[in-house]
Amino acid sequence: MSGRVKLDLIKNCLPVNSIIDNGRILPALAPVYLREAPARIRRAFSLGGDAFAVCRADGGVYVSADGGYEFLTRTDGNVFAVSDVKDGKRRNLLVCGDTAYETGGQSFSLLSGVRFICGAMCRGRLFASDGKKIYWSGGGGADDWSGGIYGAGSLIPDPWRGEICNIVGFRGKIAVVAENGITAVSASGAPEKFTVESAQTDADGILPDTAAVAAGELFFFTRSGLKSFDGTRIKSIVHRCGEDIFSPCGACGFGDKYFAVCGSEKLGRAVFCYDAGTNESYLADVAAEAVCANGGIYAFADGGMYRLERGSGARAFAGGSFGCGGKKILLSLAAAGAERAVVTGGGKEHEFSLAGGAAFPRFSAENITVEISGGGAIENAVAEVCRGV
Numbered sequence: 001m002s003g004r005v006k007l008d009l010i011k012n013c014l015p016v017n018s019i020i021d022n023g024r025i026l027p028a029l030a031p032v033y034l035r036e037a038p039a040r041i042r043r044a045f046s047l048g049g050d051a052f053a054v055c056r057a058d059g060g061v062y063v064s065a066d067g068g069y070e071f072l073t074r075t076d077g078n079v080f081a082v083s084d085v086k087d088g089k090r091r092n093l094l095v096c097g098d099t100a101y102e103t104g105g106q107s108f109s110l111l112s113g114v115r116f117i118c119g120a121m122c123r124g125r126l127f128a129s130d131g132k133k134i135y136w137s138g139g140g141g142a143d144d145w146s147g148g149i150y151g152a153g154s155l156i157p158d159p160w161r162g163e164i165c166n167i168v169g170f171r172g173k174i175a176v177v178a179e180n181g182i183t184a185v186s187a188s189g190a191p192e193k194f195t196v197e198s199a200q201t202d203a204d205g206i207l208p209d210t211a212a213v214a215a216g217e218l219f220f221f222t223r224s225g226l227k228s229f230d231g232t233r234i235k236s237i238v239h240r241c242g243e244d245i246f247s248p249c250g251a252c253g254f255g256d257k258y259f260a261v262c263g264s265e266k267l268g269r270a271v272f273c274y275d276a277g278t279n280e281s282y283l284a285d286v287a288a289e290a291v292c293a294n295g296g297i298y299a300f301a302d303g304g305m306y307r308l309e310r311g312s313g314a315r316a317f318a319g320g321s322f323g324c325g326g327k328k329i330l331l332s333l334a335a336a337g338a339e340r341a342v343v344t345g346g347g348k349e350h351e352f353s354l355a356g357g358a359a360f361p362r363f364s365a366e367n368i369t370v371e372i373s374g375g376g377a378i379e380n381a382v383a384e385v386c387r388g389v
Contacts, residue, residue: 004331009318009370009381014244014266015282018314018378019275025378029273030311031286031299038062038069039303043209043250045081046294047092047103054290054300055079061096063103072101078117082126084141093142095119095128100142108143111135111152120169123187127174129164132156134176134185136194150192157183157196165208170218171231173197177211177220180204182229201234203227207248210260214253215276221248221260226274237274239281245272254293259308261288261299266317271299271308284308285315314338315373319383327366328387334358335381338374345369 010023017030043055052064059076062069075096083092093100097115101107110116110128114135119128126142128135138144138151145152157164162179169175174185181202187194205223212219218229219237226237244265251260256277264270269287274280286306288299297308314337322328333341338354345365352359354372372381 004384004386005322007322007383007385009333009335009372009383010316010379012240013316013318013381014241016267016270016285016315016317017282017311018316019273019278019280019282020240021278021280023379025314025316025372025381027311027314027376028282029284029297029308030313031271031284031301031306032309034298034305034307035067036303037300037305041289041300043079044290044292044298044300045079045094046292046298047081047094048083048090048294050294051092051103052292052294052298052305053079053081053094061094063094072105073099077115080116080118082119082121082142084121084126085124086141086143095142110137110142111145118165118167120167120174122169122172122174123192127167127169127185129167129176131163131165134164134167134174153194155185155194155196157185161202165206166211166220168211168213168218170213170229171216173231175211175218175229177206177218179206181206182218182234184231201229203234209249210251212251212253212258212260214258214274215256217276219251219253219258219274219276221251228276237279239274239279241272241281241283244283245270248272250288250290252291252293252297254297257297259291259293259297261291269301271297273308313373313375314378315371316378316381317369317371318381319368319370321367322383322385322387324387325366326387327364328368328385330361330363330368330370330383330385332358332360332384333370333372333382335372335374335378337376337378338372338381340373342371343368344371 019028040057045053061072116128126137135154161181166177176183184197207221210221245262248260248262258274271284299306345368
Protein backbone atom coordinates (compact mmCIF):
# COMPACT_ATOMS: atom_id res chain seq x y z
CA MET A 1 0.00 0.00 0.00
CA SER A 2 1.34 3.45 -0.89
CA GLY A 3 0.21 7.07 -0.93
CA ARG A 4 -0.85 9.60 1.65
CA VAL A 5 -3.19 8.63 4.47
CA LYS A 6 -4.52 10.37 7.55
CA LEU A 7 -4.61 8.31 10.75
CA ASP A 8 -6.39 8.81 14.07
CA LEU A 9 -3.68 8.90 16.76
CA ILE A 10 -6.10 8.49 19.66
CA LYS A 11 -7.92 5.32 18.58
CA ASN A 12 -5.10 2.89 19.45
CA CYS A 13 -2.83 5.11 21.55
CA LEU A 14 -1.12 4.29 24.85
CA PRO A 15 -2.25 6.92 27.40
CA VAL A 16 0.11 7.98 30.20
CA ASN A 17 -1.33 9.67 33.30
CA SER A 18 -4.39 10.04 31.05
CA ILE A 19 -7.48 8.10 30.02
CA ILE A 20 -9.45 7.90 26.78
CA ASP A 21 -13.04 9.14 27.01
CA ASN A 22 -15.25 9.55 23.93
CA GLY A 23 -12.28 9.99 21.62
CA ARG A 24 -10.47 12.48 23.84
CA ILE A 25 -7.31 12.10 25.95
CA LEU A 26 -8.21 13.37 29.43
CA PRO A 27 -6.05 13.83 32.56
CA ALA A 28 -6.21 10.82 34.91
CA LEU A 29 -4.20 9.61 37.91
CA ALA A 30 -0.59 10.77 38.04
CA PRO A 31 2.11 10.30 40.72
CA VAL A 32 2.67 12.97 43.37
CA TYR A 33 5.71 12.57 45.63
CA LEU A 34 4.92 12.43 49.36
CA ARG A 35 8.01 11.41 51.31
CA GLU A 36 10.94 9.04 51.61
CA ALA A 37 10.38 5.30 52.05
CA PRO A 38 12.57 2.19 52.18
CA ALA A 39 14.09 1.24 48.82
CA ARG A 40 13.87 -2.05 46.89
CA ILE A 41 10.35 -2.87 48.07
CA ARG A 42 8.56 -6.00 46.88
CA ARG A 43 5.23 -5.58 48.71
CA ALA A 44 3.34 -2.70 50.35
CA PHE A 45 0.29 -2.78 52.61
CA SER A 46 -2.22 -0.43 54.20
CA LEU A 47 -2.62 -0.78 57.96
CA GLY A 48 -5.52 1.66 58.17
CA GLY A 49 -5.52 5.40 58.76
CA ASP A 50 -2.21 6.84 57.66
CA ALA A 51 -0.27 3.66 58.51
CA PHE A 52 1.62 1.55 55.97
CA ALA A 53 3.92 -1.45 56.00
CA VAL A 54 6.46 -2.50 53.38
CA CYS A 55 8.54 -5.60 52.81
CA ARG A 56 11.92 -5.13 51.15
CA ALA A 57 13.52 -7.53 48.71
CA ASP A 58 15.99 -8.57 51.45
CA GLY A 59 13.11 -9.64 53.75
CA GLY A 60 13.18 -6.59 56.00
CA VAL A 61 9.71 -5.50 57.11
CA TYR A 62 9.13 -1.84 58.03
CA VAL A 63 6.11 0.07 59.34
CA SER A 64 5.43 3.78 59.02
CA ALA A 65 5.95 5.90 62.12
CA ASP A 66 6.35 9.65 62.76
CA GLY A 67 6.62 10.47 59.07
CA GLY A 68 9.24 7.78 58.44
CA TYR A 69 9.58 4.00 58.65
CA GLU A 70 10.79 1.79 61.50
CA PHE A 71 12.17 -1.74 61.24
CA LEU A 72 9.71 -4.38 62.50
CA THR A 73 11.13 -7.80 61.69
CA ARG A 74 12.83 -9.87 59.02
CA THR A 75 11.22 -12.73 57.13
CA ASP A 76 12.32 -15.30 54.57
CA GLY A 77 8.79 -15.66 53.14
CA ASN A 78 5.78 -13.69 51.98
CA VAL A 79 3.99 -11.06 54.03
CA PHE A 80 0.30 -10.12 53.92
CA ALA A 81 -2.08 -7.84 55.80
CA VAL A 82 -5.58 -8.51 57.15
CA SER A 83 -8.06 -6.77 59.44
CA ASP A 84 -10.19 -8.51 62.09
CA VAL A 85 -12.20 -7.64 65.21
CA LYS A 86 -10.95 -8.42 68.72
CA ASP A 87 -12.97 -7.60 71.85
CA GLY A 88 -15.27 -5.45 69.75
CA LYS A 89 -12.44 -3.38 68.27
CA ARG A 90 -11.04 -3.55 64.75
CA ARG A 91 -7.33 -4.30 64.50
CA ASN A 92 -5.00 -4.39 61.51
CA LEU A 93 -2.54 -7.27 61.36
CA LEU A 94 0.61 -7.92 59.37
CA VAL A 95 1.25 -11.64 58.99
CA CYS A 96 4.84 -12.84 58.56
CA GLY A 97 4.96 -16.63 58.33
CA ASP A 98 3.75 -17.99 61.68
CA THR A 99 3.48 -14.63 63.49
CA ALA A 100 0.97 -11.78 63.33
CA TYR A 101 1.96 -8.22 64.27
CA GLU A 102 -0.51 -5.58 65.42
CA THR A 103 -0.04 -1.92 64.50
CA GLY A 104 1.11 -1.13 68.04
CA GLY A 105 4.00 -3.60 67.70
CA GLN A 106 2.48 -6.44 69.76
CA SER A 107 2.64 -9.87 68.17
CA PHE A 108 1.16 -13.32 68.61
CA SER A 109 1.80 -16.75 67.15
CA LEU A 110 -0.56 -18.35 64.66
CA LEU A 111 -0.80 -22.07 63.84
CA SER A 112 2.24 -23.89 65.22
CA GLY A 113 4.49 -25.45 62.59
CA VAL A 114 2.83 -23.70 59.60
CA ARG A 115 4.27 -20.69 57.77
CA PHE A 116 1.55 -18.80 55.93
CA ILE A 117 2.31 -17.05 52.63
CA CYS A 118 -1.10 -15.52 51.86
CA GLY A 119 -4.45 -15.03 53.52
CA ALA A 120 -7.66 -13.06 53.98
CA MET A 121 -10.41 -12.59 56.56
CA CYS A 122 -13.89 -13.94 55.89
CA ARG A 123 -16.85 -14.53 58.26
CA GLY A 124 -14.69 -13.51 61.23
CA ARG A 125 -11.99 -16.12 60.51
CA LEU A 126 -8.51 -15.95 59.05
CA PHE A 127 -8.18 -18.11 55.94
CA ALA A 128 -4.52 -18.63 55.10
CA SER A 129 -2.29 -20.97 53.12
CA ASP A 130 1.21 -22.36 53.17
CA GLY A 131 0.99 -22.85 49.40
CA LYS A 132 -0.46 -26.37 49.63
CA LYS A 133 -3.40 -26.35 52.05
CA ILE A 134 -6.04 -23.88 53.20
CA TYR A 135 -6.31 -23.34 56.97
CA TRP A 136 -8.95 -21.35 58.82
CA SER A 137 -8.96 -20.05 62.35
CA GLY A 138 -11.74 -20.48 64.88
CA GLY A 139 -14.66 -18.09 65.20
CA GLY A 140 -12.70 -15.96 67.68
CA GLY A 141 -10.55 -14.37 64.98
CA ALA A 142 -6.98 -14.60 63.69
CA ASP A 143 -5.50 -15.71 67.02
CA ASP A 144 -8.09 -18.45 67.69
CA TRP A 145 -6.75 -21.83 66.56
CA SER A 146 -8.71 -23.95 69.00
CA GLY A 147 -10.53 -27.10 67.88
CA GLY A 148 -14.16 -28.09 68.25
CA ILE A 149 -17.18 -27.77 66.00
CA TYR A 150 -16.77 -23.97 65.78
CA GLY A 151 -12.98 -24.17 65.71
CA ALA A 152 -10.12 -24.18 63.26
CA GLY A 153 -9.79 -26.53 60.29
CA SER A 154 -8.11 -27.16 56.96
CA LEU A 155 -8.59 -28.67 53.51
CA ILE A 156 -6.65 -29.29 50.31
CA PRO A 157 -8.37 -27.46 47.41
CA ASP A 158 -8.12 -28.84 43.85
CA PRO A 159 -4.47 -29.98 44.01
CA TRP A 160 -4.18 -30.21 40.21
CA ARG A 161 -4.29 -26.41 40.07
CA GLY A 162 -0.83 -26.21 41.58
CA GLU A 163 0.79 -23.94 44.17
CA ILE A 164 -1.53 -21.50 45.95
CA CYS A 165 -0.33 -17.90 45.52
CA ASN A 166 -3.21 -15.69 46.74
CA ILE A 167 -6.30 -15.88 48.94
CA VAL A 168 -8.94 -13.20 48.44
CA GLY A 169 -12.23 -12.53 50.21
CA PHE A 170 -14.74 -12.33 47.38
CA ARG A 171 -18.54 -12.04 47.47
CA GLY A 172 -18.79 -13.61 50.91
CA LYS A 173 -16.59 -16.52 49.87
CA ILE A 174 -12.88 -17.26 49.74
CA ALA A 175 -11.26 -17.28 46.31
CA VAL A 176 -8.17 -19.49 46.38
CA VAL A 177 -5.90 -18.36 43.55
CA ALA A 178 -3.48 -21.06 42.46
CA GLU A 179 -1.04 -21.34 39.58
CA ASN A 180 -3.53 -22.95 37.18
CA GLY A 181 -6.93 -21.75 38.32
CA ILE A 182 -9.26 -20.45 41.03
CA THR A 183 -11.08 -22.49 43.66
CA ALA A 184 -14.01 -21.01 45.59
CA VAL A 185 -14.51 -22.07 49.22
CA SER A 186 -17.96 -21.40 50.68
CA ALA A 187 -19.58 -21.85 54.08
CA SER A 188 -22.94 -23.35 54.98
CA GLY A 189 -24.88 -24.45 58.05
CA ALA A 190 -24.40 -23.91 61.76
CA PRO A 191 -21.83 -24.80 62.87
CA GLU A 192 -20.21 -23.67 59.64
CA LYS A 193 -19.02 -26.24 57.16
CA PHE A 194 -16.47 -25.10 54.60
CA THR A 195 -16.51 -26.82 51.21
CA VAL A 196 -14.93 -26.46 47.78
CA GLU A 197 -17.32 -25.37 45.05
CA SER A 198 -17.23 -27.10 41.69
CA ALA A 199 -16.54 -24.63 38.86
CA GLN A 200 -14.78 -24.45 35.49
CA THR A 201 -12.15 -21.96 36.53
CA ASP A 202 -8.91 -23.32 35.11
CA ALA A 203 -6.41 -20.70 33.90
CA ASP A 204 -3.21 -20.65 31.86
CA GLY A 205 -0.67 -19.83 34.55
CA ILE A 206 -1.82 -17.16 37.02
CA LEU A 207 0.98 -14.77 37.93
CA PRO A 208 1.65 -14.45 41.68
CA ASP A 209 0.49 -11.35 43.58
CA THR A 210 -1.70 -10.08 40.73
CA ALA A 211 -5.14 -10.96 42.16
CA ALA A 212 -7.28 -8.10 43.49
CA VAL A 213 -10.96 -7.20 43.66
CA ALA A 214 -12.37 -4.19 41.79
CA ALA A 215 -15.92 -3.39 40.69
CA GLY A 216 -17.17 -6.60 42.33
CA GLU A 217 -14.95 -8.88 40.24
CA LEU A 218 -11.62 -10.57 40.86
CA PHE A 219 -8.94 -9.40 38.41
CA PHE A 220 -5.58 -11.07 37.81
CA PHE A 221 -2.94 -11.66 35.15
CA THR A 222 -2.04 -14.97 33.53
CA ARG A 223 0.69 -15.73 31.02
CA SER A 224 -1.73 -14.70 28.25
CA GLY A 225 -2.90 -11.41 29.78
CA LEU A 226 -5.50 -9.76 32.02
CA LYS A 227 -8.47 -11.85 33.23
CA SER A 228 -11.49 -11.39 35.46
CA PHE A 229 -13.53 -13.81 37.56
CA ASP A 230 -17.17 -12.99 38.35
CA GLY A 231 -17.71 -15.88 40.74
CA THR A 232 -18.78 -18.27 37.97
CA ARG A 233 -16.35 -18.07 35.08
CA ILE A 234 -13.06 -16.55 33.97
CA LYS A 235 -12.98 -14.23 30.99
CA SER A 236 -10.18 -12.53 29.07
CA ILE A 237 -9.93 -8.74 28.92
CA VAL A 238 -8.55 -6.97 25.86
CA HIS A 239 -7.13 -3.55 26.73
CA ARG A 240 -5.08 -0.87 25.02
CA CYS A 241 -1.95 -1.38 27.17
CA GLY A 242 -1.64 -5.06 26.23
CA GLU A 243 1.16 -4.63 23.69
CA ASP A 244 3.27 -2.45 25.99
CA ILE A 245 3.25 -3.97 29.47
CA PHE A 246 5.01 -7.08 30.81
CA SER A 247 5.85 -8.79 34.15
CA PRO A 248 2.86 -7.48 36.16
CA CYS A 249 2.90 -7.99 39.94
CA GLY A 250 1.88 -6.42 43.25
CA ALA A 251 -1.76 -5.61 42.43
CA CYS A 252 -4.52 -3.88 44.37
CA GLY A 253 -8.07 -2.74 43.76
CA PHE A 254 -9.77 0.52 44.64
CA GLY A 255 -13.43 1.13 43.78
CA ASP A 256 -13.96 0.10 40.16
CA LYS A 257 -10.26 0.29 39.27
CA TYR A 258 -7.52 -2.36 39.25
CA PHE A 259 -3.84 -1.45 39.60
CA ALA A 260 -0.66 -3.48 39.11
CA VAL A 261 3.05 -2.74 39.01
CA CYS A 262 4.46 -3.69 35.60
CA GLY A 263 7.28 -3.33 33.14
CA SER A 264 6.62 -1.03 30.17
CA GLU A 265 8.23 -0.96 26.73
CA LYS A 266 7.73 2.82 26.57
CA LEU A 267 8.36 3.87 30.19
CA GLY A 268 10.59 1.15 31.66
CA ARG A 269 8.38 0.60 34.71
CA ALA A 270 4.94 1.94 35.51
CA VAL A 271 1.64 1.32 37.28
CA PHE A 272 -0.99 -0.29 35.05
CA CYS A 273 -4.48 1.14 35.68
CA TYR A 274 -7.62 -0.59 34.42
CA ASP A 275 -11.03 1.05 34.81
CA ALA A 276 -13.59 -1.75 34.91
CA GLY A 277 -16.46 0.70 34.52
CA THR A 278 -15.30 2.01 31.15
CA ASN A 279 -13.03 -0.86 30.00
CA GLU A 280 -10.26 1.69 29.50
CA SER A 281 -6.66 1.37 30.68
CA TYR A 282 -3.60 3.60 30.96
CA LEU A 283 -0.20 3.83 32.65
CA ALA A 284 0.80 6.01 35.59
CA ASP A 285 4.36 7.17 34.97
CA VAL A 286 6.15 6.09 38.13
CA ALA A 287 8.83 3.35 38.26
CA ALA A 288 6.92 1.55 40.99
CA GLU A 289 8.11 -1.47 42.93
CA ALA A 290 4.82 -1.91 44.84
CA VAL A 291 1.35 -0.40 45.17
CA CYS A 292 -1.40 -0.50 47.80
CA ALA A 293 -4.79 1.09 48.46
CA ASN A 294 -5.51 3.23 51.53
CA GLY A 295 -8.30 5.69 50.76
CA GLY A 296 -6.46 6.17 47.46
CA ILE A 297 -3.63 4.49 45.56
CA TYR A 298 -0.04 4.69 46.80
CA ALA A 299 3.07 3.67 44.87
CA PHE A 300 6.56 3.01 46.21
CA ALA A 301 9.51 3.64 43.91
CA ASP A 302 13.25 4.22 44.26
CA GLY A 303 13.10 5.05 47.96
CA GLY A 304 10.07 7.31 47.65
CA MET A 305 6.35 7.11 48.40
CA TYR A 306 3.85 8.55 45.91
CA ARG A 307 0.10 9.06 45.85
CA LEU A 308 -1.71 8.75 42.52
CA GLU A 309 -3.86 11.86 42.18
CA ARG A 310 -5.90 13.41 39.40
CA GLY A 311 -3.46 15.32 37.21
CA SER A 312 -3.92 18.37 35.00
CA GLY A 313 -2.10 17.26 31.85
CA ALA A 314 -2.68 14.68 29.10
CA ARG A 315 -0.10 12.53 27.35
CA ALA A 316 -0.09 9.53 25.00
CA PHE A 317 2.07 7.48 22.64
CA ALA A 318 0.83 6.51 19.17
CA GLY A 319 2.12 5.35 15.81
CA GLY A 320 4.49 2.47 15.21
CA SER A 321 4.14 0.82 11.81
CA PHE A 322 1.08 2.92 10.90
CA GLY A 323 -0.55 -0.19 9.45
CA CYS A 324 2.10 -1.20 6.93
CA GLY A 325 5.72 -2.28 6.63
CA GLY A 326 8.54 -0.41 4.96
CA LYS A 327 9.80 3.11 5.24
CA LYS A 328 7.32 5.96 5.59
CA ILE A 329 7.32 9.74 6.06
CA LEU A 330 5.39 11.56 8.76
CA LEU A 331 4.21 14.65 6.92
CA SER A 332 2.05 16.45 9.45
CA LEU A 333 0.61 16.29 12.97
CA ALA A 334 -2.46 18.06 14.30
CA ALA A 335 -4.08 17.77 17.73
CA ALA A 336 -6.45 20.19 19.44
CA GLY A 337 -5.25 20.91 22.98
CA ALA A 338 -1.79 19.40 22.48
CA GLU A 339 1.23 21.60 23.09
CA ARG A 340 4.15 19.35 22.19
CA ALA A 341 5.03 16.30 20.10
CA VAL A 342 8.14 14.14 20.32
CA VAL A 343 8.73 11.96 17.26
CA THR A 344 11.14 9.01 17.38
CA GLY A 345 12.19 6.32 14.93
CA GLY A 346 15.25 4.88 13.22
CA GLY A 347 17.48 6.01 16.09
CA LYS A 348 16.37 9.63 15.68
CA GLU A 349 14.29 11.91 17.93
CA HIS A 350 12.86 15.34 17.23
CA GLU A 351 10.57 17.61 19.23
CA PHE A 352 7.90 19.80 17.63
CA SER A 353 5.57 22.46 19.01
CA LEU A 354 1.86 21.92 18.54
CA ALA A 355 0.88 25.19 20.22
CA GLY A 356 -0.32 26.48 16.86
CA GLY A 357 -2.43 23.39 16.33
CA ALA A 358 -0.19 21.57 13.83
CA ALA A 359 3.40 20.65 12.94
CA PHE A 360 5.02 19.44 9.71
CA PRO A 361 7.88 17.12 10.68
CA ARG A 362 8.70 15.34 7.36
CA PHE A 363 10.24 12.66 9.58
CA SER A 364 11.12 9.36 7.86
CA ALA A 365 11.64 5.88 9.38
CA GLU A 366 10.19 2.38 9.15
CA ASN A 367 8.53 2.63 12.58
CA ILE A 368 7.59 6.06 13.89
CA THR A 369 6.38 6.76 17.44
CA VAL A 370 4.60 10.00 18.23
CA GLU A 371 4.29 11.21 21.84
CA ILE A 372 1.82 14.05 22.24
CA SER A 373 1.20 16.02 25.43
CA GLY A 374 -0.67 19.07 26.66
CA GLY A 375 -1.91 20.85 29.76
CA GLY A 376 -5.49 19.62 29.42
CA ALA A 377 -7.73 17.52 27.20
CA ILE A 378 -6.44 16.51 23.76
CA GLU A 379 -8.74 15.65 20.87
CA ASN A 380 -8.85 15.35 17.08
CA ALA A 381 -5.26 14.07 16.98
CA VAL A 382 -4.42 13.16 13.37
CA ALA A 383 -1.18 12.21 11.58
CA GLU A 384 -0.68 12.40 7.83
CA VAL A 385 1.73 9.75 6.62
CA CYS A 386 3.18 8.98 3.21
CA ARG A 387 3.58 5.20 2.92
CA GLY A 388 5.44 3.07 0.41
CA VAL A 389 8.41 5.40 -0.07
